[in-house]
Amino acid sequence: MLVATDRPEAPAAIRTHLGAIFVSLELSKSTWLVTSLLPGGGERMSKHAVRGGDIAGLLARFAQLREKAQVRTGETFPIVVIQEAGLDGFWIHRVLEHEGIESHVVDPASIATSRRRRRAKTDKIDGETLVRALLAYKRGEPRVCAMAKPPTPEAEDRRRICRERKVLVSERTSHANRIKGLLFAQGITGYDPLRRDRRDRLDDLRTGDGRVLGRQLKAQLIRELDRLELLFEQIKSVEAERDALLAADVADTPVALLLDLKGIGPESAAILYTEGLFRKFDNRRQVAAYAGLAPTPWRSGSIDREQGVSKAGNPRLRTTMIELAWLWLRYQPESALSRWFRERAECNAGRVRKTTIVALARKLLVALWKYATAGVVIEGAVMKTA
Known part of the structure; x- marks a missing residue:
């Protein structure tokens, strides 16, 4: 029988001095989960909930974390925050940087996760995973995760014109296809709602069995054409704004x-x-x-094949x-x-x-x-x- 003195010593964990308070944010519309790792607190991570969108409450929580770390160690530590890129955009990141807090936005797809078929996933687990990824990133471990580079507010605002035009063109296609579908159900083909004489041609249309368009159907088509023509005007306005922006920036950009x-x-x-x-x-x-x-x-052993492009950008x-x-x-x-x-x-x-x-x-x-x-x-x- 082995006694306590005969047991092999457990390997000591490699510890590094935590020179900062590491915090991760799990964001949702209703609640922000704040997961933190403080110096002098061992390996235990604390978790607190803040109401979604409450920046004042978040900063108050950060002040409490600083005070708690100072009581434990007698020193004052900076705060390093990490959050995933997503629906909230970059406004929280900008607020934190304005307050003098080091902030990072990570690509969530770049963080390694368990490959088990049924892996556990909760906000608590994700918050701890983000903190561990931040620790490894600050230690300088290569390729531990991919941090996003948030654009400036001016660059983010400049690209909205092209994105809005793409949305408007998609809506235009949807309305045009809806009109074609309504007519096709009546046996009518060859009608192009994008032509300039689209309204005049409505009176000449006949169904597959020789009838004129029904009153309600024609009224629905006219309303669809009204929405379609509104999209034409908006697309034209966006394109004019885009051309003016390009003309103004042409001397300073490629x-x-x-x-x-x-x-x-x-x-x-x-x-x-x-x-x-x-x-x-x-x-x-x-x-x-x-x-x-x-x-x-x-590529693994004798296997060597291409999976195509990453589609991660x-x-x-x-x-x-x-x-x-x-x-x-x-x-x-x-x-x-x-x-x-x-x-x-x-x-x-x-x-x-x-x-x-x-x-x-x-x-x-x-x-x-x-x-x-x-x-x-x-x-x-x-x-x-x-």
């Missing part, structure tokens, strides 16, 4: 260089700049990863680059990138065009980044005529 290229219009140039190129990137890998166009290999920039890649083939057929695409497509008998266009979008984004920031001319690219 937009002028992008607009000089054949095949790139005001909308594509605005999205490229406001969604991506306004940021500073260190290399081409960061550019591709920010757009979600970076490849994701799966900016979805608006990624969608625009895929569309722009197809336009590049049309308007820049003699460029080096277009020749590369044709060679790859011919080698595979055209079977991988959709896959190759994603690779072309990644190459094109990197080329446009070099062109807009460093002035590196894209090989074979044609400029617009005056």
Whole structure:
């Protein structure tokens, strides 16, 4: 029988001095869960709830944490806060920084989680996980998580024009499809609600069995056309505001260089700049990863395959680059990138065009980044005529 003196000593935990109060915020509309780890309190994390949106209550809780840590250790410590990027945006982060509190916004998808099929998930567990990730990040552990770089309020406000236009165009498509669907149910095809004579043509429409449109159906179609025409006016107003903004910023931004290229219009140039190129990137890998166009290999032992692009970046920039890649083939057929695409497509008998266009979008984004920031001319690219 082993006695206490014969038992092997348990390995001592590697401890580091906590030079700050580490806090994580689990945000929701009704409640903010504050999870904190204080110096002098061991490994136990404390949790407190604050009413959602109550910044004064949150700052009061931080003051209590400072006071508690000072009572335990006799020292005053700074507070380091972490929160996930999400519905609340970056306003809380800006308030904390204005109060002199170090704040970090993390990409929630970059934090490692258990791979069990049924893993436990609660706000309490997530709060502790965020604190541990923050501790590892401040220790300098590489690639422990991906911290987001919040844009300035001016940059965040500038990109709303393109995003609003995209929403309006989507709503326009929905209304147009709804009108077509109502008419198709009556056996009517070939009516385009986007044409200028859309109202005049309503009187000439006949159902599949030869009847005129019903009174209620026609009234519903007229109301749909009213909403559709309101969207036309709003889209036109947003586009005018976008063009005015681009004209005002053209001297200070790469937009002028992008607009000089054949095949790139005001909308594509605005999205490229406001969604991506306004940021500073260190290399081409960061550019591709920010757009979600970076490849994701799966390599383990004898297994070696590609899973496609990561889709972990900016979805608006990624969608625009895929569309722009197809336009590049049309308007820049003699460029080096277009020749590369044709060679790859011919080698595979055209079977991988959709896959190759994603690779072309990644190459094109990197080329446009070099062109807009460093002035590196894209090989074979044609400029617009005056």
